[in-house]
Amino acid sequence: MPLTRDSHSVSVPHERPPLPPVASDSPMFVDDSPTHSIKQHEADSYARLLQLNVCYDAMPTSSKMVVFDKDLLMKKAFNGLIYQNTRHVLISSGGDGGKISGILSVTDFIRVLLMKYREVMGVPSEHEVDCNDIGNMTVRQYRDFVESSGKLFQLVSIDANQSILEAARLLAKYRIHRLPVMDPIEGSPLFIITHKRILKFLWCFGTQFSLPExxxxxxxxxxxxxxxxxxxxxxxxxxxxxxxxxxxxxxxxxxxxxxxxxxxxxxxxxxxxxxxxxxxxxxxxxxxxxxxxxxxxxxxxxxxxxxxxxxxxxxxxxxxxxxxxxxxxxxxxxxxxxxxxxxxxxxxxxxxxxKPGEHLQSPKAQHTPRVQRVEDMSNQELRRLLTTNNHDLEQQNEIIQK
Structure with missing residues (x-):
């Protein structure tokens, strides 16, 4: 859902559209057809399971994205963080068409608390700033200050049609706890994938393998x-x-x-x-x-x-x-x-x-609209889509088994 320019705080609900290839009552959809040949647990079994499924497959049935505009005052942003009872919110800029540019989290809240405390206690700081004015800073100004101190991390995100294995690798590489999953067509955020969500995915669908040694x-x-x-x-x-x-x-x-x-x-x-x-x-x-x-x-x-x-x-x-x-x-x-x-x-x-999946190559992201509404398609288009998806899965299975 595109963000509006004049909205400083937006709570964006996302209802997950039905996937055309398979209907499932589970809160997660998993494409496990290529793994039927795996009868015994192998070292990279869990990694291959995530390799064969994209981030969209780990998306909950419905989710809520909280987005704050960069021009929102910091004190209002932190109040919103508390009100939403969340560890993080996404940051966007109306001037950039609502493009997501960062994350404001509890870590920022703690940083501000400590900055104010050090100023009260007279502890010298390498980067001078009037901590009493931090609350009246905009999120944009605060992020500029953090960037000047060398502590601003650039946003790391992933397309919804990239593999869950790639998401796990990004979380490990950048030592982050949350990864925004973006719509590959519109560029809007769909949900946040975390270690917790990946582990739950493995717990739900990894039972097809025998237990590892x-x-x-x-x-x-x-x-x-x-x-x-x-x-x-x-x-x-x-x-x-x-x-x-x-x-x-x-x-x-x-x-x-x-x-x-x-x-x-x-x-x-x-x-x-x-x-x-x-x-x-x-x-x-x-x-x-x-x-x-x-x-x-x-x-x-x-x-x-x-x-x-x-x-x-x-x-x-x-x-x-x-x-x-x-x-x-x-x-x-x-x-x-x-x-x-x-x-x-x-x-x-x-x-x-x-670690077990270091040798696996993540399939190239298919930049085609994976999320399509069935109600907008004719029967002929739907049959064509199902046939194409089935053919793609068979080819992918053959490549992996080789």
Missing amino acids: YHVKTPRVLGVGTWENLKMVYPSTPLHECLEILSTQNISGVPVVDEETKKMIGMYSRFDAIAIATDNDPNRLEKSVQSALDFKNFNKNLASMVVSINTTDTFWTAVQVLVDRNVHRLCVLNEHQQVEGIISLADVINYMVV
């Missing part, structure tokens, strides 16, 4: 996850120190452990920083991590706060927990409930897909 081994034996130099904070750690770790270490969550026993108490993530916006205390970043956890876990069951596995649990158990609990990471605890390691969704996808 590594599924009974522990993540530590396989080298999946982070096991050394773990970043952790204590309940008494000031919030600004916790946010500094999240901002500078390129991690999305940090375990909170007891200062004496080192037992895990909880997890503080980047998204939790949104709650700081509701606190009007000028010294809010001087408060402890414990106070933030108390606010986060208010009226919640303690058992649902910490998502973890034991050091003796298998890799497959870790995958199942990530899928069932719908989380971005989990901690690995020893018999004393102390943190031994952290496994993220990126770690799992890189191990299951990216």
Whole structure:
């Protein structure tokens, strides 16, 4: 859906049109016909599954895209981020015909919080800026400032008709957590593909393969996850120190452990920083991590706060927990409930897909309208399309089997 020039904040719902070749009641459509010949699990089985399916196939039945105009004030943008209860929004410019040019995320929110805190505390900054005016900056001006400090990342996106394997590779290459999927014809955003969505796709449609040999081994034996130099904070750690770790270490969550026993108490993530916006205390970043956890876990069951596995649990158990609990990471605890390691969704996808599939070539994107509305086609056109798609799939199968 094209963006309007005069709209500063647009919530764009996308209803997924029916795919002409196959009708499916599943929230995801998967073209698994070329993989029927795979009877035993091979090292690159999951990678080939993603190679044979395009990003559109991983798109949910319906999704909502939140887009902010570059001329929106930063304070309104952050309020919109909170109101939409989302980790990110897309950025566009009406002057460019609504072209998507970037992402505004919780990371930016944390960066602004820390900039304001450093100014209050008199900490010198390499790039001078009046932090009191940041809220009155437009998103465009803020991004220009971030670019001048060398911290602005260019937008990385992918066409909907490119393979899911290519999406996984881009997520790994640029070490990003979200990848906008664009309509190859109109150039408008369709949805955001993430490690979580890719893992769910594998979980739903990878059952056609036998289990891999590594599924009974522990993540530590396989080298999946982070096991050394773990970043952790204590309940008494000031919030600004916790946010500094999240901002500078390129991690999305940090375990909170007891200062004496080192037992895990909880997890503080980047998204939790949104709650700081509701606190009007000028010294809010001087408060402890414990106070933030108390606010986060208010009226919640303690058992649902910490998502973890034991050091003796298998890799497959870790995958199942990530899928069932719908989380971005989990901690690995020893018999004393102390943190031994952290496994993220990126770690799992890189191990299951990216590394085993390094030798695979992604099919060239077919820049033809994959998304076509059946109701707009005659019976003759529909039969021709079905025949063409079937022929293309057979040819693709022959090439891969060679």
